[in-house]
Amino acid sequence: MDNDIPDTAIEEWHIEAKIKKWCRTCFIIVNLLDHPGFEWNASQNMVVAEDDVCVALLQVNKQARKARDVKFLLFDDWRVCFIPLPEEPE
Numbered sequence: 296m297d298n299d300i301p302d303t304a305i306e307e308w309h310i311e312a313k314i315k316k317w318c319r320t321c322f323i324i325v326n327l328l329d330h331p332g333f334e335w336n337a338s339q340n341m342v343v344a345e346d347d348v349c350v351a352l353l354q355v356n357k358q359a360r361k362a363r364d365v366k367f368l369l370f371d372d373w374r375v376c377f378i379p380l381p382e383e384p385e
Contacts, residue, residue, distance in 0.1 A: 321373035323358050340366045 324342055327333045332348035335341075342362050344352075352359050367373075 317369070317373055318377045320361065320367070321370065321377045323362050324367060324370060325374070325378065326356075327352070327359055327362055335370075340368050340370060342367075 324335075327342050327344075328335055330348075330352060333342055333344045333352075336343045341364070349359075349363060353363070
């Protein structure tokens with residue numbers, strides 16, 4: 296990075312940390328979508344659910360708070376990058 300853009304203060308660990316955060320967030324969203332009552336709203340780019348469903352899950356899964364009422368514009372790209380495709384049966 297320093298060779299290509301010498302005046303930046305971005306280091307390798309900055310990029311690695313961002314990728315790890317995106318990956319964790321992607322898996323939180325995928326986990327939410329596996330629970331009944333949670334759906335992906337493509338027009339809003341966010342996870343949606345009824346309030347009572349959210350409250351019940353938040354009591355058990357504190358990480359789910361990070362995905363409540365938040366738009367994830369890159370979620371489709373994250374799925375491609377972080378979620379492996381299922382293997383085809385032979």
